[in-house]
Amino acid sequence: MSLADGVAGVLWFGITLYAVFGGADFGAGVWNLLAGGSERGAAPRELIDDTIGPVWEANHTWLIFDLVILWTAFPIAFSSVMTTLFIPLSIAALGIVLRGSGFAFGKMVSALPARRLLGVIFAISSVLTPFFMGTVVGAIVSGRVPVGNEGGDPITSWLNPTSILIGVLFVLTSAYLAAVWLVTDARREDKPELERYFTIRAVATASVAGAIAGVGLFVLHDEAPYVYDGLTSDALPLVLFSVACGLGVIVGLLRGVRRGTRVLASAAVVAVVWGWGLAQYPYLLPEKLDIAAAAASDASLTALVVVSAIALVVIGPSLLFLYTLSQRSLLEE
Amino acid sequence: MADLAPLLAASDLIWARTQMAFTLGSHIVLACIGVAFPAMMMIANYRGLKKDDPVALTLAQRWSKVTAVTFAVGAVTGTLLSFEIGLLWPGLMSRFGEVFGIPFAIEGIFFFTEAIFIAIYIYGWERLSPWVHFWSGVPIVIAGIGGALAVVTANAWMNTPRGFSMGPDGKVTDVKPLEAILNPASFYEVPHMILAAYMVTGFLVASVYAVGMLRGRRDRYHRLGFLIPFTVAAIATPVQIFVGDVAAREIARDQPVKFAAIEYVQKTSTNVPEHIGGILVDGKVKYAISLPGMNSFLVGWSTDTKVIGLDSVPPSERPPANTLLHLAFGAMVMIGFALLALALWLAVAWWRRRDIPRTPWFLRAASVAGIASVVALECGWIVTEVGRQPWVVYRLLRTEDAVTTAGGVEVTFAVIVGLYLVLGIATVQLLRWMARRWRSEDDVDVPYSPRAKPRDAAPAGTP
Numbered sequence: 001m002s003l004a005d006g007v008a009g010v011l012w013f014g015i016t017l018y019a020v021f022g023g024a025d026f027g028a029g030v031w032n033l034l035a036g037g038s039e040r041g042a043a044p045r046e047l048i049d050d051t052i053g054p055v056w057e058a059n060h061t062w063l064i065f066d067l068v069i070l071w072t073a074f075p076i077a078f079s080s081v082m083t084t085l086f087i088p089l090s091i092a093a094l095g096i097v098l099r100g101s102g103f104a105f106g107k108m109v110s111a112l113p114a115r116r117l118l119g120v121i122f123a124i125s126s127v128l129t130p131f132f133m134g135t136v137v138g139a140i141v142s143g144r145v146p147v148g149n150e151g152g153d154p155i156t157s158w159l160n161p162t163s164i165l166i167g168v169l170f171v172l173t174s175a176y177l178a179a180v181w182l183v184t185d186a187r188r189e190d191k192p193e194l195e196r197y198f199t200i201r202a203v204a205t206a207s208v209a210g211a212i213a214g215v216g217l218f219v220l221h222d223e224a225p226y227v228y229d230g231l232t233s234d235a236l237p238l239v240l241f242s243v244a245c246g247l248g249v250i251v252g253l254l255r256g257v258r259r260g261t262r263v264l265a266s267a268a269v270v271a272v273v274w275g276w277g278l279a280q281y282p283y284l285l286p287e288k289l290d291i292a293a294a295a296a297s298d299a300s301l302t303a304l305v306v307v308s309a310i311a312l313v314v315i316g317p318s319l320l321f322l323y324t325l326s327q328r329s330l331l332e333e
Numbered sequence: 334m335a336d337l338a339p340l341l342a343a344s345d346l347i348w349a350r351t352q353m354a355f356t357l358g359s360h361i362v363l364a365c366i367g368v369a370f371p372a373m374m375m376i377a378n379y380r381g382l383k384k385d386d387p388v389a390l391t392l393a394q395r396w397s398k399v400t401a402v403t404f405a406v407g408a409v410t411g412t413l414l415s416f417e418i419g420l421l422w423p424g425l426m427s428r429f430g431e432v433f434g435i436p437f438a439i440e441g442i443f444f445f446t447e448a449i450f451i452a453i454y455i456y457g458w459e460r461l462s463p464w465v466h467f468w469s470g471v472p473i474v475i476a477g478i479g480g481a482l483a484v485v486t487a488n489a490w491m492n493t494p495r496g497f498s499m500g501p502d503g504k505v506t507d508v509k510p511l512e513a514i515l516n517p518a519s520f521y522e523v524p525h526m527i528l529a530a531y532m533v534t535g536f537l538v539a540s541v542y543a544v545g546m547l548r549g550r551r552d553r554y555h556r557l558g559f560l561i562p563f564t565v566a567a568i569a570t571p572v573q574i575f576v577g578d579v580a581a582r583e584i585a586r587d588q589p590v591k592f593a594a595i596e597y598v599q600k601t602s603t604n605v606p607e608h609i610g611g612i613l614v615d616g617k618v619k620y621a622i623s624l625p626g627m628n629s630f631l632v633g634w635s636t637d638t639k640v641i642g643l644d645s646v647p648p649s650e651r652p653p654a655n656t657l658l659h660l661a662f663g664a665m666v667m668i669g670f671a672l673l674a675l676a677l678w679l680a681v682a683w684w685r686r687r688d689i690p691r692t693p694w695f696l697r698a699a700s701v702a703g704i705a706s707v708v709a710l711e712c713g714w715i716v717t718e719v720g721r722q723p724w725v726v727y728r729l730l731r732t733e734d735a736v737t738t739a740g741g742v743e744v745t746f747a748v749i750v751g752l753y754l755v756l757g758i759a760t761v762q763l764l765r766w767m768a769r770r771w772r773s774e775d776d777v778d779v780p781y782s783p784r785a786k787p788r789d790a791a792p793a794g795t796p
Contacts (some may be wrong), residue, residue, distance in 0.1 A: 097410075151739060314442055
């Protein structure tokens, strides 16, 4: 394994964390959107607000981390993606601005007459952002991003069956993660009706996501043969593991077992992210740009590894401290 | 659609530059508050604990909530910037991303740390013992300064790029990250920016309490709320003027074309006059107060000092909007000295009577000092960015060669302007709403805070 492979691993680690924590956060926004009218939706919304409060920034900082690693370690890949996928990435970025504003102003907004409208805007951005990020991944795996600043097709690169498939899967996965998260929170806050509410939704989204992913394999077979081959050979164990975790969550939820469902649900997402990585290894842009060709000089990569190690040492314990503090306060109240 | 593409691409440069300027110019104000406000909050916290001063503690607690709001908004505008740097300038990132990406990675650590500890600090008001809570706030201050340091070295690198070699094909080789970070401009840009952050935040926060005092709220809460940030900013001001003066001389050496444009130096020569004000018409300075030989003197302490002029490079390598540059620089310097005068005013009054000057004119001046320091900040930003044009990486990469070929930037620009206007208004409204609630002795909930606890909603007898 080369140094560049190692940094690609660090990048994937960051992507994984963003997929799990950022995903759960967007998913919470999805449920906020679907919670219904202000009276009917009040209880689930309150639970959602409680759970995403303190860690929002931490969740989304992984995205900045990923972008910085990508542009420093693999500048060509970064600029190629940014050029061809200008439109979906711009929409995703705007979605993040809206989503973040919702977080910043949420507590004030609840006192405004226009809160319904604003709530809907913030919630819609929780759907748009993962969807368009999914279309970006779809464009990459289906080989629609050429190398360099000339750019691929500005529209069809991300408006195609693979992109739409992965976009939809991203939204569903986010919603699924959030629902599993919220089931546990509802139990801890001793709200059985909300526990049931989110159990139904978790199982439903898991089933739909599973079904769509199954059908999606045919789309990948046609449009992204390289990744399809990887997913059905080297990465197959990870895919099967993900399916097993997903089924485990469904069984656990239906039987009322709460312990471990969060871990299993996250593991299912982690396995898919790494399955994708393994399936397109050694390429960053399948069959167009591999890790070695895209990699920055060793000095830059070494510096990134050092910085990442420092980040781990500094941020790890701090995050742990924050999570402990926030969980303890939830318990106290 | 296809035949429209070249037409759109041609206009991309101007829109991309405008969008970058607009989003950075907005973010920089929030970033300053994020860098410097925690320090003032910690001073209030320290005073509150050390002298058992409940008013200072109330200030610290409220300021921590304001910090949370501005930090959350700043995180949003900052995230957009990390997208934009790739979306708008892929040519910059593909060629130099590996060199100047490292400081951004370092900045990422500081940002993350700051976000986490802001949350811990806000949580900690009710859940940690007073001194443990105080120490949980210290990392916020350090991370703020560290983050500013890292990100400004990246900007300094664009002005004085170092730490790599260029192959014959223009490809970057032999990267030395530490040399890139420690480029010459870092040594004056970093302190200049951090001091600016402390000045802007200090004068801005103080101006809020100055307005309050002018409206008759002359209690101890307002006095302390005014004095802590104002004193910090007042101490930073003379240091800033010194650093700025050093920086100008360094720029004359490192980035002579930028300096020539700032100072209207048309031809390389000695005994160059210093123009105060004035506009440039067809290469001639008009309506300026010109001090003979002064510019040469300021650059090298002698009127015989040779100052490099704009004629040292072909017109295609000179910055645009020369009048704007010169006036922006002049405005920044003038505001700097006006703020120094204001700081001295307080210093003299304090030395004589241990009190804020009695005349309302002092408070009136202090209440515009906040806005004035923001204007100075933006002027300085214009000087360094527009002054580097037409280069995005000085003398290595032209901005027009770095811009995206995607087309359609005018659309994203229009959307972002609309969005930021709403965001700006909402931020100000939110802060005013918080202030109103506080005046009626009501507490407020902010981002990062544990959960909604409106006093009026809690039923009587709740533990």
